[in-house]
Amino acid sequence: MEQQIYKGKLTQFHWLKIAKKEELTKNTFSLEFEIPESLEENFTFEAGQFVSIKFQSHGKEVINDYSMTSAPFEKKISLGIKINSSEGTPSELFKNYNEGDHLLVSEPAGRFTLVSKPSEFRTIIAFAAGIGITPILSHFKNILHNEPRTRLFLFFGNKNSEELIYRDVLDNLARTYGDRLQLFYFFSQEKTPDQFFYGRLDAKKLNLIINQILHLDDTDEESTIWDAVDGVLICGKGEMIKTLANACYHHGIPKKNIHFELFEAFNDDIYPIEKEFPLIENVEIDFKMLGQSYHTELPDNREKILQQLLAQKFSVPYSCKSGICGSCECYLEEGQVELLENEYLTEKEELQGKILACMSIAKTKKIKLNFDLI
Numbered sequence: 001m002e003q004q005i006y007k008g009k010l011t012q013f014h015w016l017k018i019a020k021k022e023e024l025t026k027n028t029f030s031l032e033f034e035i036p037e038s039l040e041e042n043f044t045f046e047a048g049q050f051v052s053i054k055f056q057s058h059g060k061e062v063i064n065d066y067s068m069t070s071a072p073f074e075k076k077i078s079l080g081i082k083i084n085s086s087e088g089t090p091s092e093l094f095k096n097y098n099e100g101d102h103l104l105v106s107e108p109a110g111r112f113t114l115v116s117k118p119s120e121f122r123t124i125i126a127f128a129a130g131i132g133i134t135p136i137l138s139h140f141k142n143i144l145h146n147e148p149r150t151r152l153f154l155f156f157g158n159k160n161s162e163e164l165i166y167r168d169v170l171d172n173l174a175r176t177y178g179d180r181l182q183l184f185y186f187f188s189q190e191k192t193p194d195q196f197f198y199g200r201l202d203a204k205k206l207n208l209i210i211n212q213i214l215h216l217d218d219t220d221e222e223s224t225i226w227d228a229v230d231g232v233l234i235c236g237k238g239e240m241i242k243t244l245a246n247a248c249y250h251h252g253i254p255k256k257n258i259h260f261e262l263f264e265a266f267n268d269d270i271y272p273i274e275k276e277f278p279l280i281e282n283v284e285i286d287f288k289m290l291g292q293s294y295h296t297e298l299p300d301n302r303e304k305i306l307q308q309l310l311a312q313k314f315s316v317p318y319s320c321k322s323g324i325c326g327s328c329e330c331y332l333e334e335g336q337v338e339l340l341e342n343e344y345l346t347e348k349e350e351l352q353g354k355i356l357a358c359m360s361i362a363k364t365k366k367i368k369l370n371f372d373l374i
Helices: 089-096 130-146 167-176 203-212 238-250 305-311 347-351
Strands: 002-006 009-025 028-034 050-057 060-067 077-082 102-106 122-129 150-158 181-187 231-236 258-262 281-289 292-300 329-334 337-339 354-356 360-362 366-370
Touching: 002 050, 009 050, 009 077, 050 077, 050 089, 060 077, 060 089, 060 130, 077 089, 077 130, 122 130, 122 238, 130 150, 130 167, 130 231, 167 181, 203 238, 231 238, 238 258, 281 305, 292 305, 305 360, 337 354, 347 354
Parallel strands: 122 150, 122 231, 150 181, 231 258, 281 366
Antiparallel strands: 002 009, 009 028, 009 102, 028 077, 050 060, 050 102, 281 292, 329 354, 329 366, 337 360
């Protein structure tokens, strides 16, 4: 076992053996790890979570996060990984590590998770783009296995059919659970016989999906399938998440039922800020991080706290700046902030005094934060 500060938190890594490595398409591959009995407890996970892998790339040590495609009942950890360029770190991972080799893998983390409800009738829809299918696949396997009354709809976008990963796995799931799983593939750079399936997944496409696919509900003649949606899962790039999350919300899905996982750095708010705040100037900030105490002053509260600390060159922990990843989670020990909508903190955690610095606007002239108690 190794410990390392990663994204501002002490993270546990363990040596795991690569049990299987498989090329999926020309630019994606999968890794499956063997979990020794002594580490089974450490690698218990929930559908939708990820692990971080520490490895050598171009002579340097790097850490990358990868979502699991395996479901908890499968008792294994399988990852889907995309190679964006021949110079990138995933390319080095693919070239230099093979079956039988050992890699340092972190214990599972992440909150792109759902509460299991095996006794309820539920409708869950998912939107994925490219490698964004990985945590969705974990969720769908898990739900189909554990929730006999839940029906699932997947809208999966790729550039073309050659880049569509896990098609065999998805098609097999659809054959096995045909009455509960429906798949729809969209291509942005390949003409399709039906124009409906050509183009990106965006607000316009969602409108068509609602009106042409999620309209008639066999289980309830009075309403549509869209009316029955209990949860939405979205995974892909930031702009896609922002577009689809807002479109789902404007079509009546409550924000608390829209869950998303980001696969790149994204600095925008997912939802527009609908509140205005009284201007406060010369905001004093005290914060504790990695055992050190810091003091600074922000010119005003027009910007969120994390963004202002980063502008002042403080190396505060962050990954997304959009309230999704939780890297900037901290305790508010003094003062008041307005915590904007985020995908990470639970109501209980907010009541305990936890905030996300990237989604917090100062409401008092003095603020005290602690990043170390998390």
